[in-house]
Amino acid sequence: MERAKIRLHVEHPLGQGQAVPLTEAQAHYLFGVMRLAPGALVALFNGRDGEWSAKVERAAKRGGDLICQAQTAPQTTPPDLWLIFAPVKKARTDFIVEKAVELGVARLVPVQTEFTNSDRIRPDKQRLHAVEAAEQCGATFVPDVAGLVPLPKLLAGWDESRRILWADESLAGPAQVLSGLPPGPWAILIGPEGGFSAAEAARLRAAPFVTPVSLGPRILRAETAALAALVLWQTALGDWS
Amino acid sequence: MERAKIRLHVEHPLGQGQAVPLTEAQAHYLFGVMRLAPGALVALFNGRDGEWSAKVERAAKRGGDLICQAQTAPQTTPPDLWLIFAPVKKARTDFIVEKAVELGVARLVPVQTEFTNSDRIRPDKQRLHAVEAAEQCGATFVPDVAGLVPLPKLLAGWDESRRILWADESLAGPAQVLSGLPPGPWAILIGPEGGFSAAEAARLRAAPFVTPVSLGPRILRAETAALAALVLWQTALGDWS
Numbered sequence: 295m296e297r298a299k300i301r302l303h304v305e306h307p308l309g310q311g312q313a314v315p316l317t318e319a320q321a322h323y324l325f326g327v328m329r330l331a332p333g334a335l336v337a338l339f340n341g342r343d344g345e346w347s348a349k350v351e352r353a354a355k356r357g358g359d360l361i362c363q364a365q366t367a368p369q370t371t372p373p374d375l376w377l378i379f380a381p382v383k384k385a386r387t388d389f390i391v392e393k394a395v396e397l398g399v400a401r402l403v404p405v406q407t408e409f410t411n412s413d414r415i416r417p418d419k420q421r422l423h424a425v426e427a428a429e430q431c432g433a434t435f436v437p438d439v440a441g442l443v444p445l446p447k448l449l450a451g452w453d454e455s456r457r458i459l460w461a462d463e464s465l466a467g468p469a470q471v472l473s474g475l476p477p478g479p480w481a482i483l484i485g486p487e488g489g490f491s492a493a494e495a496a497r498l499r500a501a502p503f504v505t506p507v508s509l510g511p512r513i514l515r516a517e518t519a520a521l522a523a524l525v526l527w528q529t530a531l532g533d534w535s
Numbered sequence: 536m537e538r539a540k541i542r543l544h545v546e547h548p549l550g551q552g553q554a555v556p557l558t559e560a561q562a563h564y565l566f567g568v569m570r571l572a573p574g575a576l577v578a579l580f581n582g583r584d585g586e587w588s589a590k591v592e593r594a595a596k597r598g599g600d601l602i603c604q605a606q607t608a609p610q611t612t613p614p615d616l617w618l619i620f621a622p623v624k625k626a627r628t629d630f631i632v633e634k635a636v637e638l639g640v641a642r643l644v645p646v647q648t649e650f651t652n653s654d655r656i657r658p659d660k661q662r663l664h665a666v667e668a669a670e671q672c673g674a675t676f677v678p679d680v681a682g683l684v685p686l687p688k689l690l691a692g693w694d695e696s697r698r699i700l701w702a703d704e705s706l707a708g709p710a711q712v713l714s715g716l717p718p719g720p721w722a723i724l725i726g727p728e729g730g731f732s733a734a735e736a737a738r739l740r741a742a743p744f745v746t747p748v749s750l751g752p753r754i755l756r757a758e759t760a761a762l763a764a765l766v767l768w769q770t771a772l773g774d775w776s
Contacts, residue, residue: 370752396759398751432754436776510639510775511611515674518637521759525766534751 298329298335298347298366301429303436308343312362313351325353336360339434344369369391370434372398373532374479378448378458379520380407380486381415386517391420391483392427393517395437397524398533403440403481405448409493415442445494456481459527461519462498463489465508472530475505482527484520504510539588539607542670543570553591553603561752573761577601580675583679585610598651611675612756613639615720618678619689620761621648621727622656627758631725632661633668633677636654636756638765639774644681644722646689656683664691695744697722700768702760703739704730706749713771716746723768750773761767 302324306314316324324330332350338360339345343365348360377399381387396403402424404415421438428436452458456479459472463485483498490498498504509522528534543565547555557565565571573591579601580586586608618640635643643665645656651669661680667776669677693699696719700713704726724739731739739745750763769775 298626393759396753396755398753398761431756510769512637512639514637515672518634518762521762522633522766524640525763526770528751529767530772 298337299335303425304340306337307365308346308362313316314360316358318356321358323508343433345434347411355465363370372400376401376481378403378405378483380410382516390517390520391423393521395424395427396431399437401438404442406442409488417441459505460504461523462506463511472526482523540577542578544666545579546583549587555601557599559597564601574644580674595751610645616640617642617722619644619646619722619724623757631761632756634762636665636668637672640678642679645683650729651727658682664763672767685720699745701745701747702750702761702764703747713767719769723764
């Protein structure tokens with residue numbers, strides 16, 4: 295079967311013979327930018343129904359329709375893992391979002407800490423960035439992006455049935471073996487460049503649902519710590535194990 | 536003790552009271568760009584002697600001298616791990632180099648494969664990028680960067696006492712537990728976007744010193760695969776364990 299080169303995230307349900315109407319922006323991208331004509335194939339996913347090969351049925355300037363032909367990949371939903379991260383510089387925040395999509399997280403939670411430099415994160419922009427990352431890396435799932443929340447508020451309202459794996463910079467040394475961690479819902483917590491304040495660290499250390507973890511003997515940048523913690527968690531408890 | 540904000544990699548030996556002459560480029564950076572005056576502190580490392588706090592003794596337009604005051608961090612040399620990677624787009628290749636420095640590798644080996652898009656990697660530029668990454672992330676070691684070598688030539692001349700951990704995309708599925716791997720010198724091998732050709736994969740599968748490994752159920756971009764493999768190896772065999 296001919297394989298679609300373009301992958302597109304849509305909100306519409308997908309299934310055999312299903313017609314999928316395009317938004318103006320999608321029509322502009324497919325027909326204006328990528329110059330697709332009727333009959334061309336596009337790979338579609340919506341985060342629920344796997345990936346489908348769909349044929350262009352109608353191509354117009356401000357809209358169009360695709361028809362689903364066949365499922366080309368099953369739905370792969372990540373484990374119930376959240377990534378809580380303090381926004382860093384834009385390129386590195388984008389990178390955290392992109393890599394979280396590739397490595398598989400269910401939800402992204404930007405958090406404001408004392409040393410967070412940026413308070414200008416836009417959840418809608420980050421969600422778009424997550425959609426783009428999923429389109430490019432072949433993922434069939436796009437994590438939600440929560441609004442920025444201050445750390446004290448996040449911890450005060452935390453559902454303690456979800457444990458937090460905290461990349462604690464003060465533990466620099468051999469990485470813990472994570473194989474002893476209990477299964478269930480988890481969140482990984484990564485601080486900003488400069489780490490957490492003493493008060494924040496004390497608050498985290500005192501929380502019964504927080505497990506501090508070391509990420510090796512070197513100081514890692516925030517985005518590297520996020521990736522390393524995701525890989526360790528996925529290998530110990532997630533769908534890499 | 537006052538802490539130096541600027542970290543600088545130098546070639547010169549470092550030790551108590553040691554005078555370190557600056558190159559013209561270093562003098563330009565410290566005195567022209569960063570506006571340091573005599574008496575200011577700089578953190579120095581050379582990949583062998585740890586990190587030293589050094590005081591500006593003489594500041595001139597085309598040179599200068601620093602005097603080592605005290606060691607501020609011990610030398611941390613990574614395990615005997617190489618990263619063999621096919622160069623990808625510039626930003627993502629830079630990223631592989633930067634993250635390899637943070638996660639700890641001894642040597643970077645760019646490899647030309649059938650599907651490698653770029654044959655224009657400059658080892659000197661990548662070495663400079665590794666130096667910058669080490670300066671910024673607090674590392675005391677900078678990996679060497681080898682010249683680009685075609686994969687068949689690399690494998691034909693390979694010293695078989697160094698095993699290769701090959702991130703084999705065709706194995707997508709649960710990540711292998713790496714705890715059974717033998718200790719000793721290793722290299723991680725990451726392909727380009729698009730993976731290895733069938734002939735290359737067959738050649739790798741037939742080599743007794745190559746261990747294929749899966750990196751989870753999702754398709755990872757080249758730079759993400761490099762990071763994930765480094766984290767898994769460091770945790771199983773390296774200085775994270």
